[in-house]
Amino acid sequence: MNVLFLSPNYPPEMRDFTRGLAEVGARVVGVGDTPAQGLVPMVKEALSGYIQCPLTDKDRVLAEVRRSGVHFDRIECLWEPFVELAAWLREQLGVPGMRLATAVSFRDKEIMKQKVEAAGLRVPYHFRARTEEEVKRAIEKIGFPAILKPIAGAGSADTFRVNDGAELDAALAKTRHVSEVSVEEFIDGEEFTFDTICIQGKPAYMNVAQYHPRPLIARSNEWISPIVVTLRDLNDPKLAAGIKLGLEVLDAMGMGDGFTHMEWYRKPNGEVVFGEIGGRSAGGHLVDQMNYTSDTDLFREWARAVCWHDFRGRSERLYNCAIIFKRAIGEGRITRIEGLEGYKARYGRHMVDEQLLRPGTPRRSWLQTLVSDGFVVVRHPDHAATMQMARAATTDITLYAGG
Ligand SMILES: Nc1ncnc2c1ncn2[C@@H]1O[C@H](COP(=O)(O)OP(=O)(O)O)[C@@H](O)[C@H]1O
Numbered sequence: 396m397n398v399l400f401l402s403p404n405y406p407p408e409m410r411d412f413t414r415g416l417a418e419v420g421a422r423v424v425g426v427g428d429t430p431a432q433g434l435v436p437m438v439k440e441a442l443s444g445y446i447q448c449p450l451t452d453k454d455r456v457l458a459e460v461r462r463s464g465v466h467f468d469r470i471e472c473l474w475e476p477f478v479e480l481a482a483w484l485r486e487q488l489g490v491p492g493m494r495l496a497t498a499v500s501f502r503d504k505e506i507m508k509q510k511v512e513a514a515g516l517r518v519p520y521h522f523r524a525r526t527e528e529e530v531k532r533a534i535e536k537i538g539f540p541a542i543l544k545p546i547a548g549a550g551s552a553d554t555f556r557v558n559d560g561a562e563l564d565a566a567l568a569k570t571r572h573v574s575e576v577s578v579e580e581f582i583d584g585e586e587f588t589f590d591t592i593c594i595q596g597k598p599a600y601m602n603v604a605q606y607h608p609r610p611l612i613a614r615s616n617e618w619i620s621p622i623v624v625t626l627r628d629l630n631d632p633k634l635a636a637g638i639k640l641g642l643e644v645l646d647a648m649g650m651g652d653g654f655t656h657m658e659w660y661r662k663p664n665g666e667v668v669f670g671e672i673g674g675r676s677a678g679g680h681l682v683d684q685m686n687y688t689s690d691t692d693l694f695r696e697w698a699r700a701v702c703w704h705d706f707r708g709r710s711e712r713l714y715n716c717a718i719i720f721k722r723a724i725g726e727g728r729i730t731r732i733e734g735l736e737g738y739k740a741r742y743g744r745h746m747v748d749e750q751l752l753r754p755g756t757p758r759r760s761w762l763q764t765l766v767s768d769g770f771v772v773v774r775h776p777d778h779a780a781t782m783q784m785a786r787a788a789t790t791d792i793t794l795y796a797g798g
């Protein structure tokens with residue numbers, strides 16, 4: 396089992412997927428931008444070979460992979476910008492797995508919604524627009540409030556809710572650098588994920604998490620400490636329609652093997668609406684949270700699914716697991732953390748991870764990375780208890796910057 400794995404060292408969670416591939420017995424060759432000496436020890440140990448090559452130069456990647464002389468049985472990528480490259484390489488090299496057209500539909504938000512809609516599933520009323528003129532025409536049909544977002548965006552970047560003509564003009568001015576947008580009906584409600592590891596289109600593993608608040612609100616207000624919580628009880632009747640939608644979306648998309656990360660909305664009247672789906676794992680440490688939810692290792696089990704069409708992870712859900720992202724007050728370097736010791740004294744035994752930036756470290760951009768200035772992860776079998784601890788982390792822990 397020879398596996399070519401794209402970008403094995405970056406983003407950081409790819410290191411664990413690389414390890415997982417080696418653990419299930421694959422011979423793993425990495426290809427990525429990182430110089431070979433910059434690979435972390437875990438990645439170096441897991442790789443049988445490494446090709447350093449800019450992933451943005453697809454012809455060069457193909458030439459280098461051909462030059463390696465290795466016959467690959469799988470080509471995998473879990474980092475959104477290069478999921479299409481992996482599919483293109485499979486086609487060029489005759490390797491089984493997701494084809495380019497399918498990968499494009501997991502990335503282009505209009506093709507995606509057309510596929511889901513064609514299966515009779517509920518998507519927001521939507522249009523593709525390339526010019527201001529087209530955006531305005533779409534808005535005339537959709538009405539306010541509406542959403543403007545890049546056709547292949549991520550992390551809520553360049554995404555705007557517009558409530559009236561003035562807000563629309565402001566959003567148009569801010570999205571001039573975006574060549575194509577999706578214009579959508581604004582769906583009010585709660586927002587969830589539906590994550591799977593699929594084997595031949597069927598989930599061998601499933602997860603649902605809830606965002607508090609919705610990602611666009613979290614990304615528009617720096618003072619918020621966003622919470623994402625995996626839900627222990629997938630049999631909760633409130634989730635049934637969303638999970639059913641998720642399963643139908645997998646069929647509509649023509650999913651094969653591997654991770655998916657979908658988002659869906661639940662309106663106050665209970666109606667569920669498709670948001671988006673990626674043919675990759677979720678970022679922002681959600682895979683870690685899924686592992687904490689079931690005390691399992693989905694990095695390794697994803698690898699087993701794509702290599703051997705087998706899954707041996709634990710699916711039993713033991714906990715709700717919440718991550719709380721913190722954003723410091725002030726600019727520059729972190730100067731102090733307040734409230735962490737008291738928080739640990741109260742909830743330490745439910746805390747499974749804590750990676751808040753320490754004094755002296757420069758702040759991260761909260762707009763560019765959801766992880767912001769670090770995070771706390773707590774878990775508990777009871778959902779209300781989990782949320783109470785998560786809320787306490789938003790109010791009782793404060794990071795200051797200013798150095
Ligand atoms: N039609 C919509 N109605 C309401 N909120 C939306 C809509 N589309 C996007 N959003 C908000 O914007 C966020 C980012 O949009 P999304 O389509 O998930 O793109 P990204 O790839 O950036 O995550 C969503 O998580 C949601 O909070």
Ligand SMILES: [Mg+2]
Pocket residue numbers: 550551610658671
């Ligand atoms: Mg999203």
